[in-house]
Amino acid sequence: MKAYKHIFFDLDRTLWDFDAAAEVAFEKIYEQYHLKDLGIPSAHEFHVVYHPLNEKLWELYRANQITKDELNRTRFMKPLEHYGIHDVELADHLSEEYVYWSPRIVKLVPGTMELLDYLKPKYHLHLITNGFQEVQHTKLSGSGMEPYFETLTVSEEVGVKKPNPEIFQYALKKAHATPEESLMIGDEMDVDIDGARAAGMDQILFNPSGKEIQGKPTIVVRNLLDIKKML
Numbered sequence: 001m002k003a004y005k006h007i008f009f010d011l012d013r014t015l016w017d018f019d020a021a022a023e024v025a026f027e028k029i030y031e032q033y034h035l036k037d038l039g040i041p042s043a044h045e046f047h048v049v050y051h052p053l054n055e056k057l058w059e060l061y062r063a064n065q066i067t068k069d070e071l072n073r074t075r076f077m078k079p080l081e082h083y084g085i086h087d088v089e090l091a092d093h094l095s096e097e098y099v100y101w102s103p104r105i106v107k108l109v110p111g112t113m114e115l116l117d118y119l120k121p122k123y124h125l126h127l128i129t130n131g132f133q134e135v136q137h138t139k140l141s142g143s144g145m146e147p148y149f150e151t152l153t154v155s156e157e158v159g160v161k162k163p164n165p166e167i168f169q170y171a172l173k174k175a176h177a178t179p180e181e182s183l184m185i186g187d188e189m190d191v192d193i194d195g196a197r198a199a200g201m202d203q204i205l206f207n208p209s210g211k212e213i214q215g216k217p218t219i220v221v222r223n224l225l226d227i228k229k230m231l
Helices: 018-032 043-062 068-082 090-101 111-120 133-143 165-174 189-200 225-227
Strands: 006-009 124-129 151-154 182-186 201-205 219-221
Touching: 006 165, 006 189, 006 225, 018 043, 018 090, 043 068, 043 111, 111 225, 133 151, 151 165, 165 189, 182 189, 189 201, 219 225
Parallel strands: 006 124, 006 182, 124 151, 182 201, 201 219
Antiparallel strands: none
């Protein structure tokens, strides 16, 4: 391994257990808005319908084909319509509640705090995320991760999203780092890894499920704590 000085992390599904937090948030909004009375069998089933639709909308958002507001509204309108519910006002309320609760339900990927404790004395730590600015700040402050990171680069402040290499270049400049002395750790091959490579950075792909990938990251790990053995 190189003698890196700067480690850049993705946040969602790399350190923050996005899906576990979302499940709990869905339980809250399911109960609050009495969605069972509208014919939705359970919070879990509602989330199962929501998840692939949300992923497709995020792909469009990353490609600048929809706005943040369109994403927020549509990601609940479509699952409601799946159950024959055509209620724009309800979709907006669900979106607002989800955006409020999801970053406040602290769920971290196993090994996160142990890894950060290990890396903090040795490296300058940073975050690069496509998530919404107000949401990501809430996650960091509520989870106790905030003191570990010297910089946070959010796509909204840059005007471009991962995998565009410009966001990585912006983050490097913000951190006073060069690509050669920096390493990117993330869970998405086509977003975190390809983008970092295009910016000249080495990469670690966090692939906990061991899913088949297209491409060759510098390193692949299935457990965050495996990174301790390498750095």
